[in-house]
Amino acid sequence: MGPDAFEEMKSFTEELPQARALGLKVEHVEPGVAVLSMPWSAELVGDPETGVIHGGAVSTLMDTCCGGAVITHPDMLEATTATLDLRIDYMRPAQPGRTIFARAECYHVTRTVAFVRAQAWTEGDGDRPVAAATGAFTASGRRGAGQ
Amino acid sequence: MGPDAFEEMKSFTEELPQARALGLKVEHVEPGVAVLSMPWSAELVGDPETGVIHGGAVSTLMDTCCGGAVITHPDMLEATTATLDLRIDYMRPAQPGRTIFARAECYHVTRTVAFVRAQAWTEGDGDRPVAAATGAFTASGRRGAGQ
């Protein structure tokens, strides 16, 4: 994946309206892996008393990040995907006022389904995950060995 | 649950910043059940070519709706909750330009965990669900018979 592919994937992802509304940025991409960030914003707060970001925004961040990991996987024949299902475990509140990062890894691709897992954490606090995700996405895999 | 409780829950939910950003409205509440709506908006679009709403917005709608079903459950001692985990199955794209509805039902409450399921559909197309969700939320249940 050369610099052009990175720029292409970055533009594609960051121009999605929902990604723009949340301020999502593609920080890093490698084959089957994507890292995205979402800056803290008052508009995303779920609990006004604490300033903690709504779980739904974290969910969108992770969903988008998982999609990025799928479309950059070397076994994918076409760079398009859609979420089939996603499970998110919320482990602790994100820290108010800080950027949230997510890293997704596409660990298996069949002809029709890609499996992904992801983690999210607050900036400067990478050892204490905010949330973890596991999901299945539509795929156009080169091989169908999985099922 | 009298009209006052409905208004109280409605205000509480609709004033969450993330709910306001998405334009979420509480349409109906009964013990352990909540129905919310989310109007179509260009800002929520996930796929610019089709105008289909981003799965993450649907996810936030369902997450918030599930929370509403938990806090109105008669076995809850306190009207607060947080998502522990949520699984969302995306079945078909929402229809562009139309309001999306979600209905959540809290079907089991233990001392510490509430279980919820939800469905989302496009206005006027209630027989063909857009997404289904299953999740566990923190609870303050009256009884702990479950576990």
Added chain:
Amino acid sequence: MGPDAFEEMKSFTEELPQARALGLKVEHVEPGVAVLSMPWSAELVGDPETGVIHGGAVSTLMDTCCGGAVITHPDMLEATTATLDLRIDYMRPAQPGRTIFARAECYHVTRTVAFVRAQAWTEGDGDRPVAAATGAFTASGRRGAGQ
């Protein structure tokens, strides 16, 4: 689905070695729906002190039941399937000494994926579910409208 189809599906399911080891029986089948039973057995106990069946046996019951709901769905072109992913929520212990039932419903089929949900309960106690499941299975759907 005539009586022959029922007998065929019943034989197919009950002859699976794991189904035989657990004593699974097909109680009822209709298009996209299957009901199975699993008799209580000392060999399936997870907690020797209480006699409660191991969650894994309940999981196998529900997994098998979901597969039955998929292969009988009218949109399926071939009567074979495999579990892609399955989420099970355990709500309360099954009652010792009693048969456990599961009912699964395949509520959506695309060309490649079928979505299913299921519930399990103890005989004579159908109002208080033991577990609920949601999953995605491989499919050979007539239409691919879903994704």
Added chain:
Amino acid sequence: MGPDAFEEMKSFTEELPQARALGLKVEHVEPGVAVLSMPWSAELVGDPETGVIHGGAVSTLMDTCCGGAVITHPDMLEATTATLDLRIDYMRPAQPGRTIFARAECYHVTRTVAFVRAQAWTEGDGDRPVAAATGAFTASGRRGAGQ
């Protein structure tokens, strides 16, 4: 965790009737981590034509393994747990005739809920996972920072 604790946990797990029926063995334990094995057996076969183990047996292996990771976590005040919910992704069939291994890691414990993830693979083929799991278990955590 000294050798005594390992033996104690090993005996406890392997004496569960369902674990004995499947021939589960505790291979390795460290704080918050458990590795179990399940030997291939004709009785566990799900597909008679291929000899592949039923997903439900893999599910029981992983469920039990996750429980082992929870009860050995250093933040747990009592060595008991029960599955609240479990999601299993099946990636490829296990190879017939070979032992299946599972490794589970408890990566977060609150006062009431423990979060776990696990992987399963066929002996000698550790790079190609058979299944992955994510779940929430009941806990008696020392701290309640998570929620």
